[in-house]
Each structure stands twice: as structure tokens, then as C-alpha cells.
Amino acid sequence: MKQIVELTINGDPQSLAVEGHRSLLDTLREEAGLTGTKKGCDVGDCGACTVIVDGQPVNACLMLAVEAQGRNVETVEGMQQSIDILHPLQDAFMRHGASQCGFCTPGILMMARKLIEENPDPSDDEIRFGLSGNICRCTGYTKIFDAVRSAAAEIRAVRAQEETV
Amino acid sequence: MRRFAYHEPKTLEEASRLLVDLGENAHVLAGGTDLFVEIRERLRDVSDVVNIKNIPGMTDITWDPAVGLTFGALVTARQLETLPGVQRTYPNFAEALRLLASIQVRNRATVVGNLCRASPSADTIPPLIADGAIIHIYTPKGMRRMPLAEFFTGPGRTRLERGDIATGIVIPAPAPDSGRIYLKHGRRKAMELATVGVAVSLDRDGDTCTNARIALGAVGPTVLRASAAEALLKGRKITDELIAQVGAQAMAECTPISNVRASAEYRRSMVGVLTRRAVKTAMEATQ
Amino acid sequence: MNKPANNLRNAFSTIGKSVKREDVIEKVTGEGVYVADLKPVGMLYGKIKRSEVAHARIKRIDVSKALAYPGVKAVLTHEDVPRVLHYGSPHPRSVSCTKDQYILDDKVRYWGEGVAAVAAISEEIADEALDLIEVEYEELPAVFTPEEAMKPGAPQIHEVGPGGNLVLDPVRVERGDVDKGFAEADFVLEGEFSGGRPMPGYMEPNVCLADWDGSGKLTFWTSTQSSFMVRGILAEVLGLPRTKVRVLVDHMGGGFGAKQDCFQHEFLCALLARETRKPVRMEFTRCETFLAGRSRHPFKLWLKQGFRKDGTITARDMRIVFDSGAYGSHSPGVTTVGTNSATSLYRCENVRLDGRAVYTNTPIAGAFRGYGVVQTYYALDIQMDEAAERLGMDPADLKLKNAVREGDIAPSGHAIVGHGLEACIEHGTRVFDWKGLRQGARCPDPAASHVRKGWGLGCEMHGSSAYPGIKEQGNALIKVNEDGSVTLMTGAAGLGTGAHTALAQIAAEELNMPFESVSVVHGDTDAVPWDIGAFASHTTYLVGSATRMAAAEARAGILRRAAEKLQTTADALDMVDGRIFLRASPDSGLTVAEAMGPTPGIPSANILGRGTYEPTKSYSFAAHFVEVTVDTETGLVTVDRVVPVHDVGKVIHPIAAAGQIEGGIQQGIGHTLTEDYIIDTETGRSLNAGLVDYKMPLSMDMPDIDTVILEAAPDPGGPWGAKGVGEDPIIAIGPAIANAIHDAIGVRFHHYPITPEDILNALNEKERQS
Incomplete structure (x- = not known):
């Protein structure tokens, strides 16, 4: 039996009819048409489905859609600042070669965004710890660390500039 | 995922009744980070999921120097991990939380859920047992309290009966001069199920140990207390020799099995190594 | 139409720059x-029923309950699908392929093999319907290791092939006079080596989507590295002209070689779509990427080499047995490439090699980054380290002395152009400070005597292109x-x-x-x-x-x-x-x-x-320098730092090339220390088909990697001298780690993965002996 779940996805209010057993991940991908969030394992081991719910990164595969009632869900599709302007992390991932096959990328971007928001100047160890629930099998992580460091520096520089203005 | 019916009770009484009425294939959903995995991997037949998240009164975290730390069944691992008070007062518990799966999982997983899952390798159990935590349980006949050390009856099994719901935990306040530590052994630094986990909490008087609790994870059907090893420490001045004896005693007290993660022999020898390291560190820790 | 000459230009406008991808x-x-993101109107979901026995004849398979289950649209068993014997590895131009597969057979040959397929209106219904399919098996005796499979009288897994459970006739290579070479040796080293079952672990589970139009044309989206091969083999097995099969793939989430086969689920997805006249999508669970994916070949290897006092190798004798699993897949190629690779890397004129691939009732080994060479060079490089120890030489010096040179006959049989290995070893020795570090203390903190450090070097070479095995x-x-x-x-x-x-x-x-x-x-x-x-x-x-x-x-x-x-x-x-x-x-x-x-x-x-x-072949080279820490109480090994030095001829996109190297190192660290897909040798069951117990290194486990890319030996066959880089990194890192562990604790390991338990057991054994 389906029930209506009202939630906000990337700023837009949505009503979705879902069955009680459906995961938030399947609902985003199959019902809301937001396929940027990936299914790498469906059991919380890989982090490819990381989305941000009410400000906290979670595995969308380990959450029921009905549990998102009234919540604010953010996915990779909402990450750009505008149609033309990428988030600094997205841009840094491109420049630094942090995305190869790209399957882990949306989840890692969401996790890294949260990491930088909480900690604008993360140490290498903090970046490693922050991304420890996201499997990347292509890059060896080196380029991902480069990209996160670079984006964090860019965001700090922009902020510093805004503060002086 | 296999289909199941979904329920959202508003009270403990309602939830408890649902669990009784729906029978053995009805399961409580708190964090869901184990439940959904077990459904998908076909480890558990689940006809009904009873979500207890809309039940009020289980989301609080309180600290009282006389009582200790109290938190409800819906408090997530990540909430506790990031509390400075927890990091300061219960570094063993904070470490266990930090080493549990991933941040994403800890944002959903509840500590009480991790306990009720009763995995012998669960990271949160050894430090909570070593610290003498008490679990609070709603039963159809009224509330019960039980030392966590008595809560587990086997792998995946607890003293909860059908209709019982664990509602919260109290970790007693540590004694003034005490040290506590949790050491986890795994092949990777994150996303690991413990091959062996050792928690040691000691009360001290200078370099003498006045009281000790040692809990061993993943080396028996439940997390074990190494009581004889604890007895060796009690009232004794800590020397390298004594530490070696305690490690050997803990090895003798554990009952590991061999599986894909490690052999029983290796697990036993890691109990020795980790116990020695933990006792030494707990004696040196300043809190 | 001539190939442009590699005229020397001082400045390039685009290549050599890390342009935005x-x-x-x-x-x-x-x-x-990605394919799993597609959902055409009316799409059905496909699922596969998998065997829970390792070797059996299907006596009876009853799908009536599954067919009657509400929402199920079709069920296929071996009784419903075309029975065409086909290649697993779809390389019709290959010198050696093995036709040993049916889409579905009345036999199962390993635990986890598909026995039936379901299409339903939802994934949940398809999944639930699998339980309603009743299969009655007549179990057959099974063999789970090549040793068992090669015993006289062992149960035969296939009717085809040369017999004795061999996938192909033994690959034999002989150059020079091996017996004479051994007679001239001052000493001989002999050892047995083996390796587990590493998986590629690509993040995107295998997935395909089939749709037939009114004219009988199949449009097939699939996550594949070889779309034309999939087109060809689908067309052949389904009896269609090539123009009636269109294969599409846009983004794909990794493959690492293993997504080259045409898989069982791909045929079944196409047939379910034809049967239901609806688009059907079939997506593996993570568990199925283990059960039905492709692993590296587990192996056993025996290697004997003769050395002169000056470090010259006088003879090399090697036998290797690859475990192919239940089907041939890429075993002919892997056996040929892996065996032949032992002719080179370290120069030796007198070489005798014997390579075999053997069927067992285990999951299928296939193509995977490093393709048979990972196994042979693991042994070859470790034995070079042992020779250096015996000679009292620095292993880097011995490897440099014997490094393959320009004009040497390559594994492919043609003369090597350029000699990049020498440059890699020399350059890496300097930037890693190899000599300086190796003079340092193995136990840096006297207060923590159980923590030991070690430094190791591993070398490799690998061909770009599959020539001469395949005329590309x-x-x-x-x-x-x-x-x-x-x-x-x-x-x-x-x-x-x-x-x-x-x-x-x-x-x-x-x-x-x-x-x-x-x-x-x-x-x-x-x-x-x-x-x-x-x-x-x-x-x-x-x-x-x-x-x-x-x-x-x-x-x-x-x-x-x-x-x-x-x-x-x-x-x-x-x-x-x-x-x-x-x-x-x-x-x-x-x-x-x-x-x-x-x-x-x-x-x-x-x-x-x-x-x-139409190329011949070029060779890329690499030397990996590694620092490890070993905890001698727990046996845990940490890789602290890697300096990979690669010769790629000419680098086209430096960041992308470095990314290949670093990713290969990640997989190689996993394979050497933590990753092993384990099959129960009593039942053939998979014991760790998931990401918790199949342990790939994650962000906190990865060392610092300081990648160096050299353009030491440009190859005239590639654009401006460019050569391949994809496979090389995974080959050199393994022996580098094993050699570093030996440097730290004085114990040799001849297998992978080297587990903490192996380290402790070996240290205990060493203590007992001393």
C-alpha cells in the first residue's frame, strides 16, 4: 500500500507516493527521477548513495522513504550554485582528476561538502576520516584528497575576501 | 528489498502491543542500519517493521555527575560521538563510536540498536560493559533495569522478550581517578567489524589498580567479562609482569571461534596483545 | 593513408597537458x-535464481508457482533458452578461445551460477519470485582446487576441452638451453608461490537493459568495456545479424578488465525482454558482482632460477597453474600472457616455462588488470630479492643489472624498443632515497620494539595491446x-x-x-x-x-x-x-x-x-618503491609511502595517467594484504561476497603516493611515443610490499594476501628455529 510522503528535495517541495518498504535511495532514483545518487551495494558499505538529510549525511539505502516525511533531502543534483556555476568541490574534482569512473563521485561530493562546512580547514587525517565510509576504487584517493583540500582553500579564500569587503 | 508492512506507533504501549500481535517476524526499527541489511541479505525474515521513532521521550541525552550519562533509544551514535563531554569523560565509548562503520551509518544508527542487535563484535558493547552501564527496558508489565553485562544471552540474542523495547542507557559517572580505553583490532582502519575488541576500565590509586573491568568482544558468543584477569589487577601495583599475566589470563578466559575474518588462535593471541596494551594505557591515562 | 611520423616537436599544444575531462x-x-539510471516506460525488472550447490545436474525445475505469482511476467530456465555453445571471452580474433558456455545448462558448475531468470513489474516481486522456483539437483562430485581437479579420475567439469579439466593445452615456452644454464650456475634458487582470488571491485554493479522494437531489433544498454564484442556474441547466440543488435553504453562505473566478458545475465535479460515484449533491466546486487563477476586467477607457481656470483641469471624454469573456476572465460589469454611474461623483465637466455589453466567448481576467473602477469612477476621479483640477499647485493642494483634492455626479445616474441625499466629503477632509487633509507634502523623507536620498518622495490613491464594473442x-x-x-x-x-x-x-x-x-x-x-x-x-x-x-x-x-x-x-x-x-x-x-x-x-x-x-606491441615499465610498517605483535602491515616510477613513453594527460597509477596501487595493496574472495573448499560456497569481509583499502588505509611519470622510452607504435599505463601499477606494487615486509622482519612470503596471521605465524616459526 502506498502512502504519500511530503518532503523537500534540493529545495523543492515534493509529494511522492511510496510503499512503506521502499528505501529513500530507490525512491529518489525510481520515483523522483534523481539518478545522480548511485546504488553501489544497497547495504551501507560503499557510500555511493550518500545524501544529506536535515543537514546530516546518511546512506539513502539504509533509510526508508517514509522516514523522510517532512525532511529536507539534498542530493548531488542540488549541489551547483546555479545552472552555470559549479560548487567549488565539483570544480576541484574536475581539475584534480578526483573522478574517474564517477560512480562514487556524487556520494563523495556530498560527504566532502558536509566535511568542509563543518571544518573549513581540514587536515589530511580529517579528510581521510571524513571520507572513510565512501569507497572509491579508481583513484587510490590521492586525487580526491587533493581536490577536497583545494576546494576548502578556495572556499576559505572567498570567505576571507567577503569578510574584508 | 523484500516487501514488509510498515507501522508507526505513537506510544511504547502501542509499539509493544504491535510486536506481540504481529508475531516473531515483526521487528523494531530505530536506526535501521542493521535491520535493512539483514532484510536485503536475507538473513532475517521480516513481515512487519515497527518504527519507534515517533515515540516521544527517547531522544534525550543528559549528564548528571551523580548518575552519569543517560541517553534514550533514539539517540544516534554520531550524536554521542561528537559530544565533547562524551569524548572527555568516556573516551573508550567515544573511540568505539568513532570506529563503528561510517559517519553516514552513525548518523542513523542508534547505540541502543547496536546493543539490541547483540553482535559479539559490536563495538559499543565492550566499553559500556566495562563501565557498568545499565539498560532500561519497557515491558508490558512495566519498566525494568538491567546491568548491560547481563543483557546478552548469545549471538543476536538478548533478554528482551516479545513486546519488550529497550528505551535507554545509563553509564555511571567514572570514579575520580580512573582510566578507560577501547582497542579495536581489524584489518582496515574504518568500515571494519572487529576481529577482536578489548575494553578496559580501571579505577586507580596512584600506580595501584583498585578496581578493574575487562570486556572482550568478538571472542565468544557474547561480549565476555574477563573476571579472573580483572581479579588479578584488583588492589595490585601495576608492573609489566602483572600486565603480562593479565593478558595471559584474558587469553585463557576467551572462547573465540574461527571464521573468514580470523582463526580462533589468532583471535586469542590478539586478546593477549590488546589486553596488555589496554591495561597499560588505561593506567597511564589522565582523566 | 600512412601513419604520421613521430617527428620530434619541442612544444605540444594539447598533449602532455591535464586538460579538463x-x-x-x-x-x-x-x-x-549509467545504465541503471535508465527506466523506459513499462520497464520490467529481471533477477536471476542462483545455484546453491557447486556441481550438479538439474533433475527438475518447476517454475509454475513463480509464474503464477502476481506481478511476474516471465520465467526462463534451461528448457526455454537457445542452446548454443559459446565463448565466455568474446574475442573471436584470439588465437585461443574456449567455447564452453551455454546461456543456461541442465548442469551447474559452481555455487552461485544462474539456473533461471525472472522478469516482474518490480524488483521486489522479481526477488520474491526467485524463492518460488523449485530446483531439484542431482549432486555431482565437485573439485575446488586445481590440485584436486588435476588428479587422475577427478570429476570432469566440462565435456569440451583437452580433458583432465584443462581449459586449454599447456602453454609451453622454451628458449636457449635451460639444463646447460643451470649447470653453469653458481647457485640455484627454487620456490613455490601462490595467490588468492582478488576481485576487481568496480563500484558499479553489472547492469544491462534490453529492449526489442517491432522490427525485431534489440537495443541493448550494458556496462561493458567491449560493446562490439557483446554485439557480436549476442547476435551469434541469438541468431541475429549484427544490424539487429545495437549495443549502447555511455558512462560506466569501472570495469578493470572484468567487464569484457559477455555475461550470462546479458543473454537472459535480452531473452526476458523478447519474451515479455517489454524493456527489461537487470542489475546485479553487490553480492552478485562476486558470485557472477570475474576474479583474478588464483595460482600456484614453481620457479627455479640459476645465478652466477656476479648476479647474472643463467637459467629459469617455471611452471604455473591458474585456477580458471567453472568456465574458461579469459583463461587461454591469461595463461598465454602470464606464462610468456616470465621470459622477460629480468634477462635470461635460457628459459623453460609451462602454464596451465584448470577448471574447478568455483566462481569464474576472467580478465582483470594485470592479466596473468601479476602472478608471474610477483614470484619473479620476489625471487630476485632473494637472490640479492644471497649475493649480499642491494636488490635495486641486482634488478638494475638484470633489467630488460632494448633489443631483448619481449614476451610477445618481438624485440623491445627502448629500455624504460632501467630509467625507472635509477630515478626511483634517487627520489625515494632508497640507499639512505635502507641504511636506517628497522626499529625506529627503541621503546616500541614491536614496530618495525622496511623498504622494498618491485618491478614490472606490461604490454600495450594484446598482440600477438589477438591481432588487434x-x-x-x-x-x-x-x-x-x-x-x-x-x-x-x-x-x-x-x-x-x-x-x-x-x-x-x-x-x-x-x-x-x-x-x-x-x-x-x-x-x-x-x-x-x-x-x-x-x-x-x-x-x-x-x-x-x-x-x-x-x-x-x-x-x-x-x-x-x-x-x-x-x-x-x-x-x-x-x-x-x-x-x-x-x-x-x-x-x-x-x-x-x-x-x-x-x-x-x-x-x-x-x-x-594494426599495432604490434609496446612495453611500459615501472618500479615501485615502498615503505611499510609491521607491528610484530599483531601482524598488521601498514603501507606508509609509495613512490611509483612509470615509463609511459609520452604522457598525454598527466593527471589521468597518475590517477591510473594511484588507483592500481590501491587495488594492488588490497590484493597483497587484505583482499581475498574466499570459497569454502568443502562446499564451494562463497564466504565473503560483500564489501565488509572482502576488504578493499579505503581512505584511511591508503599511503601517501608520490607518482613519477617518465618519458624514457617512447614507442614508435604509439602516438608521439605514448604507451599504455592501465595495468602496470597493479603488477609492481605486490612484490614491492612483500619485499619491504621481508626487509622489516626478515621473513619471506611467497603468497598473497599476506595476512596479519601469516605474519605472526611466520615470526613464531622463525623464533622457534633460531
Whole structure:
């Protein structure tokens, strides 16, 4: 039996009819048409489905859609600042070669965004710890660390500039 | 995922009744980070999921120097991990939380859920047992309290009966001069199920140990207390020799099995190594 | 149409620069379409029922309950599908392939093999219906190791093949006089080596989507490295002309070689779609990527080498047995390449090799980055380290002395061009401070005597292209548009390596036009030229060369057209950075758009460039320098630092090349220390088909990697000398780690993964002996 779940996805209010057993991940991908969030394992081991719910990164595969009632869900599709302007992390991932096959990328971007928001100047160890629930099998992580460091520096520089203005 | 019916009770009484009425294939959903995995991997037949998240009164975290730390069944691992008070007062518990799966999982997983899952390798159990935590349980006949050390009856099994719901935990306040530590052994630094986990909490008087609790994870059907090893420490001045004896005693007290993660022999020898390291560190820790 | 000469140029406009990979924009925004993201109207979900016995005949299979289950639209068993014996490894040009598979058979040969397939209106219903399929098995005796499988009287897994559970006739290689070589040796080293069952662990589980149109044409989206191979084998097995099968793949989430086969689920998905007249999507669970994916071949290897006191190798005798699992898949190729690789790396004139692949009732081993060479060079490099120890020499010096040189006969049988290995070892020795570090203390903190450090070196070489095993061919088509932009059409798959960007760079460089003017069309067998598939580290080398040829032809066409417009001859013109001008007066000229576009009385031009390239082979080289820490109480090994030094001839995209190297190191660290897909040798069951107990190194486990890329030995066969890089890194890292562990604790390991338990057991054994 389906029930209506009202939630906000990337700023837009949505009503979705879902069955009680459906995961938030399947609902985003199959019902809301937001396929940027990936299914790498469906059991919380890989982090490819990381989305941000009410400000906290979670595995969308380990959450029921009905549990998102009234919540604010953010996915990779909402990450750009505008149609033309990428988030600094997205841009840094491109420049630094942090995305190869790209399957882990949306989840890692969401996790890294949260990491930088909480900690604008993360140490290498903090970046490693922050991304420890996201499997990347292509890059060896080196380029991902480069990209996160670079984006964090860019965001700090922009902020510093805004503060002086 | 296999289909199941979904329920959202508003009270403990309602939830408890649902669990009784729906029978053995009805399961409580708190964090869901184990439940959904077990459904998908076909480890558990689940006809009904009873979500207890809309039940009020289980989301609080309180600290009282006389009582200790109290938190409800819906408090997530990540909430506790990031509390400075927890990091300061219960570094063993904070470490266990930090080493549990991933941040994403800890944002959903509840500590009480991790306990009720009763995995012998669960990271949160050894430090909570070593610290003498008490679990609070709603039963159809009224509330019960039980030392966590008595809560587990086997792998995946607890003293909860059908209709019982664990509602919260109290970790007693540590004694003034005490040290506590949790050491986890795994092949990777994150996303690991413990091959062996050792928690040691000691009360001290200078370099003498006045009281000790040692809990061993993943080396028996439940997390074990190494009581004889604890007895060796009690009232004794800590020397390298004594530490070696305690490690050997803990090895003798554990009952590991061999599986894909490690052999029983290796697990036993890691109990020795980790116990020695933990006792030494707990004696040196300043809190 | 001649291949452009690798004329030396001081400055390149595009290659050698880390331009932005255009395909990555879609990856970082979430817009990139992977097959699982597609959901045509009316789509059904396919699932596979898998065997729970390792070797059996299916006595009875009853699908009536599953068919009656509400929402189920079709169920297929071996009784319903075409019975065509086919290749697992779809390389019809290969010298050795093994036809040993049916879509579904009345036999199962390993635990986890598909026995039936269901299509239903939801994934949940399809999954639930699997339980309603009743299968009655007559169990057959099973064998789970090559040793058991090769015993006289062992149960035969296949009716085809040379017998004795061999997948193919033994691969035998003999050069020089081995017996004489051993007679001349001052000492002989002999050892047995073995390796577990590493998995590629690509993040995107296998997935495909089939849809038939009214004319009987199959459109098939699939996550594959070899779309034309999938087209070919699907067409053959389903009895269709090639024009009735269109294979599409846009983004794919990694493959690492293993997504080269045409898989059982791909046939079943196509047949379910035909049966139901609906699109059907079939997506593996993570568990199924283990059960039905492809692993590296587990192996046993015996290696004996003779050495002179000066370090010269006088003879090499090697036997290797690869465990193929239940089907042949890539075993012929892996056995051939892996066995032959032992002729080289370290020079030896007298070589005798014997390689075999054996069927067992275990999951299928297939193609995977390093393709048989990981196994042989693990043994070869470790034994070189042992020889250095015996000689009292620095292993780097011994390896340098014996490193393969220009003109040596390569594993492929042709003379090697360039000698990059020497440069890699020499350069790495310096930047790693190899000699300095090895003089340091193995126990840096006397207060923590259980913590020991060690430093190791591992070397490798690997061919770009599968020549001579497969006579390869790379194709490219370039179309110059009327606005001056350029479209490159390629069949090469974009499995995540950045290959399309590299190809666009090569086209832009040869055209001498801005990189931004080149766009790439790929992934549609109806639209792009035939391609053999993205494997064997050959895309840049092979398709890159074809692209360069196509670009040269297109450039000539552009200049001819401009000459027409300027009323001059093409040889009077030059084009730099997309601007065409008269050599005699460089200030006057026109843009490509002006040349191509229409002007009154002259329509737009139609200019095409075609490139077809049939390569031989080049070799890339690498030396990996590694620092490890060993905790001698727990046996845990930490890789602290890696300096990989690679010779790639000419680097096209430095960041993408480094990314390949670093990713290969990650997999190689996993394979050497933590990763092993374990099959119960009593029942054949998979014991760790998931990401918790199949332990891939994660962000906190990875060391610092300081990648060095050299252009030491450009190969004339590749564009501007470029060679492959995809497979090399995974080969060198393993022996480097094993050698570093020995340096730290004085214990040799001849197998992988080297577990903490192995370390402790070996240390205990060492203590007992001393």
C-alpha cells in the first residue's frame, strides 16, 4: 500500500507516493527521477548513495522513504550554485582528476561538502576520516584528497575576501 | 528489498502491543542500519517493521555527575560521538563510536540498536560493559533495569522478550581517578567489524589498580567479562609482569571461534596483545 | 593513408597537458547516465535464481508457482533458452578461445551460477519470485582446487576441452638451453608461490537493459568495456545479424578488465525482454558482482632460477597453474600472457616455462588488470630479492643489472624498443632515497620494539595491446563540421580512465586545433567505427594511433578545402591552433569555420578523416618503491609511502595517467594484504561476497603516493611515443610490499594476501628455529 510522503528535495517541495518498504535511495532514483545518487551495494558499505538529510549525511539505502516525511533531502543534483556555476568541490574534482569512473563521485561530493562546512580547514587525517565510509576504487584517493583540500582553500579564500569587503 | 508492512506507533504501549500481535517476524526499527541489511541479505525474515521513532521521550541525552550519562533509544551514535563531554569523560565509548562503520551509518544508527542487535563484535558493547552501564527496558508489565553485562544471552540474542523495547542507557559517572580505553583490532582502519575488541576500565590509586573491568568482544558468543584477569589487577601495583599475566589470563578466559575474518588462535593471541596494551594505557591515562 | 611520423616537436599544444575531462562535468553534477539510471516506460525488472550447490545436474525445475505469482511476467530456465555453445571471452580474433558456455545448462558448475531468470513489474516481486522456483539437483562430485581437479579420475567439469579439466593445452615456452644454464650456475634458487582470488571491485554493479522494437531489433544498454564484442556474441547466440543488435553504453562505473566478458545475465535479460515484449533491466546486487563477476586467477607457481656470483641469471624454469573456476572465460589469454611474461623483465637466455589453466567448481576467473602477469612477476621479483640477499647485493642494483634492455626479445616474441625499466629503477632509487633509507634502523623507536620498518622495490613491464594473442585493430573516424568544430567517433569504451579525453587531445594535437573544438561520440555500435574493446592497456596506444591517422587525414582535407577557397595549393598552407594561413604570408589566412562553411556558390564541405591501425606491441615499465610498517605483535602491515616510477613513453594527460597509477596501487595493496574472495573448499560456497569481509583499502588505509611519470622510452607504435599505463601499477606494487615486509622482519612470503596471521605465524616459526 502506498502512502504519500511530503518532503523537500534540493529545495523543492515534493509529494511522492511510496510503499512503506521502499528505501529513500530507490525512491529518489525510481520515483523522483534523481539518478545522480548511485546504488553501489544497497547495504551501507560503499557510500555511493550518500545524501544529506536535515543537514546530516546518511546512506539513502539504509533509510526508508517514509522516514523522510517532512525532511529536507539534498542530493548531488542540488549541489551547483546555479545552472552555470559549479560548487567549488565539483570544480576541484574536475581539475584534480578526483573522478574517474564517477560512480562514487556524487556520494563523495556530498560527504566532502558536509566535511568542509563543518571544518573549513581540514587536515589530511580529517579528510581521510571524513571520507572513510565512501569507497572509491579508481583513484587510490590521492586525487580526491587533493581536490577536497583545494576546494576548502578556495572556499576559505572567498570567505576571507567577503569578510574584508 | 523484500516487501514488509510498515507501522508507526505513537506510544511504547502501542509499539509493544504491535510486536506481540504481529508475531516473531515483526521487528523494531530505530536506526535501521542493521535491520535493512539483514532484510536485503536475507538473513532475517521480516513481515512487519515497527518504527519507534515517533515515540516521544527517547531522544534525550543528559549528564548528571551523580548518575552519569543517560541517553534514550533514539539517540544516534554520531550524536554521542561528537559530544565533547562524551569524548572527555568516556573516551573508550567515544573511540568505539568513532570506529563503528561510517559517519553516514552513525548518523542513523542508534547505540541502543547496536546493543539490541547483540553482535559479539559490536563495538559499543565492550566499553559500556566495562563501565557498568545499565539498560532500561519497557515491558508490558512495566519498566525494568538491567546491568548491560547481563543483557546478552548469545549471538543476536538478548533478554528482551516479545513486546519488550529497550528505551535507554545509563553509564555511571567514572570514579575520580580512573582510566578507560577501547582497542579495536581489524584489518582496515574504518568500515571494519572487529576481529577482536578489548575494553578496559580501571579505577586507580596512584600506580595501584583498585578496581578493574575487562570486556572482550568478538571472542565468544557474547561480549565476555574477563573476571579472573580483572581479579588479578584488583588492589595490585601495576608492573609489566602483572600486565603480562593479565593478558595471559584474558587469553585463557576467551572462547573465540574461527571464521573468514580470523582463526580462533589468532583471535586469542590478539586478546593477549590488546589486553596488555589496554591495561597499560588505561593506567597511564589522565582523566 | 600512412601513419604520421613521430617527428620530434619541442612544444605540444594539447598533449602532455591535464586538460579538463569533459565527461567529468556530468559525473560531478550527477547528470551522467549509467545504465541503471535508465527506466523506459513499462520497464520490467529481471533477477536471476542462483545455484546453491557447486556441481550438479538439474533433475527438475518447476517454475509454475513463480509464474503464477502476481506481478511476474516471465520465467526462463534451461528448457526455454537457445542452446548454443559459446565463448565466455568474446574475442573471436584470439588465437585461443574456449567455447564452453551455454546461456543456461541442465548442469551447474559452481555455487552461485544462474539456473533461471525472472522478469516482474518490480524488483521486489522479481526477488520474491526467485524463492518460488523449485530446483531439484542431482549432486555431482565437485573439485575446488586445481590440485584436486588435476588428479587422475577427478570429476570432469566440462565435456569440451583437452580433458583432465584443462581449459586449454599447456602453454609451453622454451628458449636457449635451460639444463646447460643451470649447470653453469653458481647457485640455484627454487620456490613455490601462490595467490588468492582478488576481485576487481568496480563500484558499479553489472547492469544491462534490453529492449526489442517491432522490427525485431534489440537495443541493448550494458556496462561493458567491449560493446562490439557483446554485439557480436549476442547476435551469434541469438541468431541475429549484427544490424539487429545495437549495443549502447555511455558512462560506466569501472570495469578493470572484468567487464569484457559477455555475461550470462546479458543473454537472459535480452531473452526476458523478447519474451515479455517489454524493456527489461537487470542489475546485479553487490553480492552478485562476486558470485557472477570475474576474479583474478588464483595460482600456484614453481620457479627455479640459476645465478652466477656476479648476479647474472643463467637459467629459469617455471611452471604455473591458474585456477580458471567453472568456465574458461579469459583463461587461454591469461595463461598465454602470464606464462610468456616470465621470459622477460629480468634477462635470461635460457628459459623453460609451462602454464596451465584448470577448471574447478568455483566462481569464474576472467580478465582483470594485470592479466596473468601479476602472478608471474610477483614470484619473479620476489625471487630476485632473494637472490640479492644471497649475493649480499642491494636488490635495486641486482634488478638494475638484470633489467630488460632494448633489443631483448619481449614476451610477445618481438624485440623491445627502448629500455624504460632501467630509467625507472635509477630515478626511483634517487627520489625515494632508497640507499639512505635502507641504511636506517628497522626499529625506529627503541621503546616500541614491536614496530618495525622496511623498504622494498618491485618491478614490472606490461604490454600495450594484446598482440600477438589477438591481432588487434584500432579505428577512428573524424568529421569536420561546417562551423569548424570536429567530431571524433570512436568505439573505445569510457570505463573511467579518461580515454575519450586523451583521444580528443591526440586529435586536437594532430589537427593543430584547439582541444575545445573536438568533441567525442562513442558508445553506440550503430554509429561509431568497430572497436575491439577497452583492455590490454591499449586505448591510448592503439585507438590513439588510429585517431592520429584520422586527424592527419582530416587536417589534409581542411587544408585542401582552404586552398580551394584561397585559390592556392594545400602545400602552400599551414594550420596552427585552428588558424589556416599562407606559409609565405602568415598574416593572411582564415579560420577552419571560414574554410569549411558555405559561401555564395560553394556549399559546406564534407570532410572526413579515417584511421585504421594494426599495432604490434609496446612495453611500459615501472618500479615501485615502498615503505611499510609491521607491528610484530599483531601482524598488521601498514603501507606508509609509495613512490611509483612509470615509463609511459609520452604522457598525454598527466593527471589521468597518475590517477591510473594511484588507483592500481590501491587495488594492488588490497590484493597483497587484505583482499581475498574466499570459497569454502568443502562446499564451494562463497564466504565473503560483500564489501565488509572482502576488504578493499579505503581512505584511511591508503599511503601517501608520490607518482613519477617518465618519458624514457617512447614507442614508435604509439602516438608521439605514448604507451599504455592501465595495468602496470597493479603488477609492481605486490612484490614491492612483500619485499619491504621481508626487509622489516626478515621473513619471506611467497603468497598473497599476506595476512596479519601469516605474519605472526611466520615470526613464531622463525623464533622457534633460531
